Amino acid sequence: MDANQLTTFGDVRRMILDTIVALRDDKMDVARGMAIAANFKVLNDNVQVEINAAKMALSTESKAHNFGRVVGMGQRYIANSGEQSA
Structure with missing residues (x-):
């Protein structure tokens, strides 16, 4: 299967x-298989x-909608310094 065709967990x-x-x-x-396994x-x-x-957000009940904004899930920068902030 082409990696670009992976759309569901079933595909994975x-x-x-x-x-x-x-x-x-x-x-x-085997070395390639081990590298693939590490990526998996x-x-x-x-x-x-x-x-x-998501579980933690749900446990906050009515405040769950704010959790994603607070932690910036999926939007944090990957950087070596604190110069960039989310």
């Missing part, structure tokens, strides 16, 4: 399974953080 799971099968059938180099883990960790943030 299919890609993970395709990678596992390719490794099992010796159609993919990073993606999974990122999704889990979003889920945890």
Whole structure:
């Protein structure tokens, strides 16, 4: 599956399974499979953080709509200094 066609979590799971099968059938180099697995883990960790943030927002009840604004989810700059702010 082409990475540009990934639109659902089901698509991602299919890609993970395709990678596992390719490794099992010796159609993919193990080092490449390990690199892909590392990227899958990073993606999974990122999704889990979003889920945890959503749970925390829900637990704030009526103030949940403000949570996203406060933490600037998905809008924070990645920088080495404090010069840029969200």
